[in-house]
């Protein structure tokens with residue numbers, strides 16, 4: 001029997017996709033609102049791209065689930081490649097807001113009331129992206145909004161699915177474990193290291209030296225940053241700091257993992273650190289891109305509905321502004337810039353460390 005030839009529109013499921021735009025204003029005796037078609041198509045495009053982002057993240061999650069990741073294997077290379085793809089998609093999603101900007105607030109008002117109580121707040125895929133990356137419930141703005149399964153909240157099924165993913169290990173936790181495993185500070189790699197000026201003695205000559213140079217690099221107004229340094233990397237709490245202040249300094253990564261991350265950032269010009277550095281940088285960039293999106297969306301919403309409540313029953317722009325300032329996921333990583341020193345002041349690494357890392361698996 002002759003095999004049926006593949007046909008473009010069947011392969012892409014276009015019959016389903018292109019028949020899935022059903023503006024409500026064109027039904028039930030309402031006055032048709034021209035811009036509702038754009039409103040639907042733009043949301044659908046977002047959701048398709050969200051799907052692709054989740055697909056890429058699943059791959060990245062699998063790699064970091066491994067107990068060992070070879071720096072020179074295709075794994076880490078593909079991770080970088082796919083995280084970069086996520087960044088490109090997010091760039092596009094940021095651009096798309098401008099298309100929606102061609103709809104004026106009056107155009108929107110023609111169909112807005114017909115949408116209640118549905119809202120982008122109910123985008124399950126957006127929540128799954130946040131949850132997979134590592135945004136925890138306790139770090140969300142307005143927790144109560146998320147627990148709703150009544151009007152404006154999630155269906156019970158979506159809610160259970162989001163809950164399930166939120167209770168699984170996140171990418172952030174896996175990255176933390178990967179960083180913790182890095183063997184940079186094993187004593188055998190530091191035999192030939194020449195400690196600098198004697199300063200305060202801690203666990204490792206390198207960090208003693210680094211702390212001294214960092215302290216010297218601080219201006220008078222910044223001098224208390226050395227207390228932050230001691231807490232972020234060594235868990236030493238200054239008694240004057242409140243729990244909230246400590247949480248601002250370090251929230252989700254462990255000191256050990258952050259020591260590795262800082263070390264990678266400092267010595268990223270060495271080829272052996274490149275792959276790991278690019279992974280960390282991509283995660284920071286994804287966080288930035290999501291935050292850019294939240295900002296653009298917030299500005300667009302304020303223009304569109306002013307200070308009216310959202311169709312999804314939150315306070316609207318007020319809620320979005322709170323989410324914007326609170327929903328950074330990799331803040332601990334981007335915050336590491338606080339603790340950098342100039343390249344020329346960096347302690348020289350021992351040869352045995354560089355040699356070992358060139359072949360290392362961690």
Ligand code: HEM
Nearest residue numbers: 043046119120121123126301304310311312313314316323
């Ligand atoms: C006229 C255009 C839009 C308006 C007026 C609008 C308004 C809002 C408002 C007021 C909220 C807060 C929840 C609520 O009470 O409803 C919200 C949340 C949200 N919207 Fe939109 N939105 C628009 C377009 C979009 C588009 C195109 C997307 C793309 C998927 C989107 C995705 C989201 C998401 C993901 C949230 C949750 C954000 C978070 O929790 O951080 N929105 N939107």
